[in-house]
Amino acid sequence: MKIIPVTCALIIHQGKVLAAQRSETMDLPGKWEFPGGKVEAGENPETCLIREIREELGIEIEVVEQLPVSDYSYPTKTIRLIPFSVFWKSGEIHLLEHSRFAWLDKNNLISMDWAAADLPTVRYLHDNWVTLVIQTNR
């Protein structure tokens, strides 16, 4: 099966990370995820992520670092999730596609109803919390 590359942003701000809930009109309705989206043909992952975050949240970000990639097979597709830690540079958050967002701290990270593909990234974030918070603190 073809593997679909999907980027996602761990937007870490004031010691919390932004999670977004997929709306009823999206795939996996009601699941929580890190905002981002599919990499288009000829696009590099960082450029994709900057574009997707503009389209979904209306903010500008700076990519800090790529984090470990993981593959996950849903019944109808396999995605390759490419996460990045990012710094929120400017703009106000407006939800243009998702139904809700939340700023999570380390303690409420694990209890969210995440899209299944996100669990390795959630675990990585949990286990490397302090390093990632310091790294994105400007």
Ligand SMILES: Nc1nc2c([nH]c(=O)n2[C@@H]2O[C@H](COP(=O)(O)OP(=O)(O)OP(=O)(O)O)[C@@H](O)[C@H]2O)c(=O)[nH]1
């Ligand atoms: N953005 C994002 N997508 C995720 C995550 N985890 C996960 O399983 N996905 C899946 O990866 C795919 C990404 O598609 P998308 O719908 O967000 O991206 P897009 O806007 O480029 O695609 P589209 O407009 O063709 O649907 C969806 O099937 C989504 O369910 C995640 O953390 N972030």
